[in-house]
Amino acid sequence: MYSSHGATRAATTALRKQCRPTFPGRVLGSRRVHARAYEFLQSNHPDFTESQRTVREAIAKIVSRFPDEYWLEKDSNHEFPHDFHRDFARDGWLGICLPQKYGGSELGISEAAVMMQTISESGAGLAGASSIHMNIFGLEPVVKFGTEEQKERMLPPLIQGKDRACFGVTEPNAGLDTLKLQSQARRDGDDYILNGSKIWTSTAQTANKILILVRTTPLEEIQKPTQGLSLFYTDLDRTKVQVTEIQKLGRAAVDSNLIFFENWRVPAADRIGKEGDGFKQIMHGMNAERVLIAAEALGLGYAALRRAAIYGKERVVFGRPIGKNQGIQHPLAESWIKVEGARLMVYLAARLYDQGFESGEYANAAKYLAAETAFEACERAVLSHGGMGYAKEYHVERYLREAMLPRIAPISKELILNYIGERVLGLPKSY
Incomplete structure (x- = not known):
């Protein structure tokens, strides 16, 4: 496991060998489905790098200790998830993108996006992701523009969880x-x-x-x-x-x-x-934040589809599982296609960011697609549950409430469309 002193990319490979999953469909070229939506945090995306899979598996072990019932209680009581935050600090994940010199892991936004998606997808949603979100991109201005004295003073306490x-x-x-x-x-x-x-x-x-x-x-x-x-x-x-x-x-x-x-x-x-x-300093972290928010939205979408698929197989009405009805099955299948398409855009944007691509069209497009498709998936999950979708004990209503946030923050979809219209399509400024 990662220590608070950070981990190198070589260490991620070693960790990868220690926690190789046993999910079906691992071998590329196999005709098996690579990502079964009803599995809990499956880890066999064929496009993920070894480092991304390593992060996925390690984070899955942490978040599995915090089930949906934990997050329902925190949501109902308006209580910050201190123990969840503490576990991430203890295992060194709060500094996933920060320099090793100060205790971070110095991995990329590609790995950080996997971490945030996995947190959200576990059922923690945006509550879990937001409890550590600031650590991932927030102090990027300190890393890029701070003095050595400031970095040594400011970064280690944040990575260790001593500062919030x-x-x-x-x-x-x-x-x-x-x-x-x-x-x-x-x-x-x-x-x-x-x-x-x-x-x-x-x-x-x-x-x-x-x-x-x-x-x-x-x-x-x-x-x-x-x-x-x-x-x-x-x-x-x-x-x-x-x-x-x-x-x-x-x-x-x-x-x-x-x-x-x-x-x-x-x-x-x-x-x-x-x-x-x-202003110039905070702009350095804006594209990274859009990618991370998009990954968190993806997690909500996948969590909602997982619950809807399981419910569709188990809930029997008029003598047959409701998932046998195309009125239930087709909207969920369509949402999986859309969410999976958004995922590919999110990780393209993350990879480009890590390679130094400074323009924001892919980060903005990823945030737009992930937010809109995740919201639709959460809405369809509620509808698939019928009346029970309105009940807190089934959790999908919480997912739907949280799925509204990525649609309006940190930037509205209208401003994203303005950006694409002007910067990509070359159209005149509309405001």
Whole structure:
């Protein structure tokens, strides 16, 4: 198993040999079905690399300890999954993409996407994925733009699970228009004084750190819209920061919040990179986040189809299993085709990101496809259960509630279509 000191790619090969699965259809060229939707976390995708399979199998062992009933309880009680987070920290997975030098595993987004899909697919859904989501891509700006002192100070505690971070970007009055952020940071000697607010800041109820983007140069004084924003990774000082939880549709186990801060003194030593370069810095992690969100959506889609397929075989009405009826069978089969197609796009986007491809069309397209197809799969799973699909004990209603989130965050499907229309199709800007 991976240690908190990280694992090399050679170690993933060794681990792979130790935990080779016994699922059918492993041999390429076989006529067996490679991915039976009713199996729990099957691990025989023929397109996965050895490293991806290794991650899949190792993560499956962890998440198998946390069944759907665990997540139902956390969702019902609005309780953060501390023990789940602790297990991932203990086994070194919180630093899967971070440098080995600081305790990470230094694997790619391709492996991280497998991890996030597997978490979600286990029944943990977006609650489980979101409890560790920030660790995967969040401190990429620190890795790329931080000083050596900052990396040594900031990265190991996060990887070890000693620190828990949240992300403060979106504001009530700006929404997705990040360049119009209004929260201010004014330099005062060795500190900055921050005033403003953020919204939809996940895990702020339990976090002790925050990566926050604020304006250090007023809008009227900048020459380009992308200038004037600065990024800080600092202590979440609750004597100066008011955190108010937002009651929401799904993912109740992981909190979303409105935060308000006034005269919050933050050390200049906690500023990442140059003053005014914050927007450029956070953009380095945006494509990675889209890929990870897409993988998490995929997991929900597969989890829903698994439950629907099993229910369709077991539920007998009018003397026959309901899965024998094409009215049940065909919508589920169609959803599997769509979700599997989205999966291929997601892992193409992940591979391109790991190879240094900087343009965002594949990451955006993957997020769009995965979110839309996963939502449809979850909806069809509820409908396939009939009245019991509305009951919490069958879990598919929780999947459906959570499947709404990837459709609207971290970017709406309309903005994705704008991006593709302008950057790929060459059409004029529509807004």
